[in-house]
Amino acid sequence: MSSLKLQYKKQVDELCMAGCSVTAEDILAKARERQLDAAEVIDDKTDSNISDKSKGSIVKFEKAKKEKAKVNKAKKAIWKMVVAAASVLLICTTTLAATGKLSEWYDKYFGDEKEPVTKEIIKEGYLYDINQSVTDGIFSVDLIGVTGDAETPKLAMDIYINDDALAAAHDEIRLMVYILGTYQYENELDLYSPWEGHAKRDENVPNLYHMVITGPPVWMCNGEEVVVDVWQIVMDEDAEIWDDRYPNIKFRYTAPADIFYPVSYFEYEDMKFSQGGIDYYLTRGEYGPYRSELVFEYDYEGTALVGGEDNYLELEGKLQDNWLQLVDTMVLVVDGVEYPVNAEDKGYTYCDEKGEFGKKNHCNIHPYFPSVDLETAESVVIKAGDTSYILK
Amino acid sequence: MKITQDSFLEAYEKYKNTVYSVIFNYVQNIDDANDLQQEVFIKLLNSEVDYETEEHLKNWLIRVAINMCKNHARRSRYISGDAIPEDLPYEVKEDEMDVLSNVLTLPEKYRIPIHLYYYEEYSVKEIGMLLDMPESTVKIRLKRGREKLKKSLLKEELA
Numbered sequence: 001m002s003s004l005k006l007q008y009k010k011q012v013d014e015l016c017m018a019g020c021s022v023t024a025e026d027i028l029a030k031a032r033e034r035q036l037d038a039a040e041v042i043d044d045k046t047d048s049n050i051s052d053k054s055k056g057s058i059v060k061f062e063k064a065k066k067e068k069a070k071v072n073k074a075k076k077a078i079w080k081m082v083v084a085a086a087s088v089l090l091i092c093t094t095t096l097a098a099t100g101k102l103s104e105w106y107d108k109y110f111g112d113e114k115e116p117v118t119k120e121i122i123k124e125g126y127l128y129d130i131n132q133s134v135t136d137g138i139f140s141v142d143l144i145g146v147t148g149d150a151e152t153p154k155l156a157m158d159i160y161i162n163d164d165a166l167a168a169a170h171d172e173i174r175l176m177v178y179i180l181g182t183y184q185y186e187n188e189l190d191l192y193s194p195w196e197g198h199a200k201r202d203e204n205v206p207n208l209y210h211m212v213i214t215g216p217p218v219w220m221c222n223g224e225e226v227v228v229d230v231w232q233i234v235m236d237e238d239a240e241i242w243d244d245r246y247p248n249i250k251f252r253y254t255a256p257a258d259i260f261y262p263v264s265y266f267e268y269e270d271m272k273f274s275q276g277g278i279d280y281y282l283t284r285g286e287y288g289p290y291r292s293e294l295v296f297e298y299d300y301e302g303t304a305l306v307g308g309e310d311n312y313l314e315l316e317g318k319l320q321d322n323w324l325q326l327v328d329t330m331v332l333v334v335d336g337v338e339y340p341v342n343a344e345d346k347g348y349t350y351c352d353e354k355g356e357f358g359k360k361n362h363c364n365i366h367p368y369f370p371s372v373d374l375e376t377a378e379s380v381v382i383k384a385g386d387t388s389y390i391l392k
Numbered sequence: 393m394k395i396t397q398d399s400f401l402e403a404y405e406k407y408k409n410t411v412y413s414v415i416f417n418y419v420q421n422i423d424d425a426n427d428l429q430q431e432v433f434i435k436l437l438n439s440e441v442d443y444e445t446e447e448h449l450k451n452w453l454i455r456v457a458i459n460m461c462k463n464h465a466r467r468s469r470y471i472s473g474d475a476i477p478e479d480l481p482y483e484v485k486e487d488e489m490d491v492l493s494n495v496l497t498l499p500e501k502y503r504i505p506i507h508l509y510y511y512e513e514y515s516v517k518e519i520g521m522l523l524d525m526p527e528s529t530v531k532i533r534l535k536r537g538r539e540k541l542k543k544s545l546l547k548e549e550l551a
Contacts, residue, residue: 125439
């Protein structure tokens, strides 16, 4: 093989020499050009009106459907409150990202112990500095930047409470934040619920809180404009001063789609997994640095789960129980190593009574497993209870 | 060390073939390889990579290149095994085999480890780290890849 190795090296070198037509100067010029473009785009966005945009590809639509289904469930517990219109001071300052702000911010507040995976992702260069600040007088929020993988994008935020008494009463505050595409924010806001994030007080600055919030990949990772609306700031119910505030704090930003760590996707067909008298069909798999995920679909009509309910809510309770029982027995076996479902975040299920988001009377279940490379694995088996199914 | 303009120029000269050849092995297309090559090095300019050694920088570049190729494949729906261009710009002398085109016909899961092993001379352990796979998997891939390569080279010799 040694002479073949030399021949291979020589041929590759020749290919590179003749094929690679990009020079270092080209790259430097392109990088400078993009920096200037980014500055112009950010300036434009500060004053721009939201415009209608196409809803994009089928994949995007599928993801949006999933997103709607997920958030609709949460919406039941979150009632939108009428906020008295008040004159608020709104100052929005936008600056071109200062190099390394997000990276330094993570180093300082979310060290290796708190967010080790995100730290590694940032080290590999998957991050985007936003550096926008908005205040309404009582609250000031800095949107530091965005990072994560293409299925788990994360926004980094600093929150200042410009009220010493209010800040002194709360070590932690909870933020409900709408994170949507421009079209969805402008036209379909009622269909969505806000995302929840917890901000913890800085160790040295009493009025300052830091937060990382995970948002919807369907809009955050598509390279288009994202609207971030800090809808509600909830103070702990147990604290001395209990209060919910509705600040007028909104951001718009656009981050390139490829700044997120890539996630691998797999489509499956005709893969049936029977358990407890129900046929689950494996439709999709994903893996990224945070987790591996499988997606199963099943028709609940005609199963033992249905019968004797007075309304859909009762059935929904049964479907939830079924998911919780099933997921606890699930184990992913990759190249002989067993990976039980993630203990902290087992995944989720959503069911569609009317066929609004998917097939009528069908449920999807999304168990989460530790991050393991399903793409390069030699063998992949999914087990639930005493049933095993070979995926690869 | 952090990237400055000078260190960027130096890194580009030193690793342009490394990055280009990995990318080409994935995408098998001169134009796409040039586009992705540019993106990888722009990412280096914009990144906060604080590399301790030259080897660290090289590994970082290869990992970014691999990830970009995977993203590119998803975006362009590129399917591994598409026809490889016949007019690739390298010369095969009379007493030589066309090793490169035979490597390029291997399935992706074999040709990337084969390339990193023979062109970059990475160890099995290093390839495992770069590709996020166990050493045992790398060994199997290299073994099967070599077997397939031998078969196709033998076929070429007999033809």
